[in-house]
Amino acid sequence: MTLFFPSHDRTGTAVTSTVLTMTTSASGATATEGAIPGDTVTDRLVAANERYASAFTDPGMDARPVLHVAVVACMDARLDLHKALGLELGDCHTIRNAGGVVTDDVIRSLTISQRKLGTRSVVLIHHTGCGLEQITEEFRTDLEMEVGQRPAWAVESFRDVDQDVRQSMQRVRTSPFLLHTDDIRGFVFDVKTGLLREIDPS
Numbered sequence: 135m136t137l138f139f140p141s142h143d144r145t146g147t148a149v150t151s152t153v154l155t156m157t158t159s160a161s162g163a164t165a166t167e168g169a170i171p172g173d174t175v176t177d178r179l180v181a182a183n184e185r186y187a188s189a190f191t192d193p194g195m196d197a198r199p200v201l202h203v204a205v206v207a208c209m210d211a212r213l214d215l216h217k218a219l220g221l222e223l224g225d226c227h228t229i230r231n232a233g234g235v236v237t238d239d240v241i242r243s244l245t246i247s248q249r250k251l252g253t254r255s256v257v258l259i260h261h262t263g264c265g266l267e268q269i270t271e272e273f274r275t276d277l278e279m280e281v282g283q284r285p286a287w288a289v290e291s292f293r294d295v296d297q298d299v300r301q302s303m304q305r306v307r308t309s310p311f312l313l314h315t316d317d318i319r320g321f322v323f324d325v326k327t328g329l330l331r332e333i334d335p336s
Contacts, residue, residue: 193223199225199247199251199253200225202252203226203227203256204227204243204244204257205228206230206236206257206259207234207261207323208230208232208261208264209230210264212325218323218328227253232290233265234261234302236258244306244309244312245312254314256318258303258320259320259321260295260321260322261323262322262325264295267291267292269291270291271291274289295322300320300333
């Protein structure tokens with residue numbers, strides 16, 4: 135897997151990139167191949183950050199997203215949101231979790247995003263081939279059996295990705311804590327083509 139860490143000038147424009155190449159199980163090689171003792175994935179990320187910071191220039195932004203938009207998406211490693219949406223540093227708030235579903239904590243983040251940091255639009259992004267389509271709420275029971283405590287959170291698994299996007303849009307629209315619910319749009323990202331497909335909320 136190759137990670138790109140762009141540097142930016144004071145306007146937020148990308149000027150250089152640091153590239154970190156990592157071995158993944160999908161490549162057929164082991165994670166420790168060619169590694170020196172103590173060279174963990176986290177060590178490599180920290181080293182990449184040092185290279186990134188050496189060329190970093192303060193863009194002079196505050197915490198308010200330039201485009202006044204918050205993007206809620208799945209944590210899936212195949213979604214490179216900034217590249218897929220043409221976003222630059224400082225453009226948006228990005229909120230990610232398993233499935234990209236709108237949970238209480240997502241509402242918490244969106245509420246702070248809107249009420250304290252000026253965002254008005256919300257973009258919801260699920261994707262094809264999501265891991266949450268392969269598990270059920272029985273996952274919580276399995277955890278309880280293993281550790282002796284039942285999780286307080288719901289798995290939020292689903293079988294119909296389009297319907298789950300609609301449910302997420304509805305949860306945003308009906309939240310009493312959000313100031314702006316007139317510009318809420320939902321999409322499914324195709325991990326094979328890179329294209330977004332918009333979901334009709336009705």
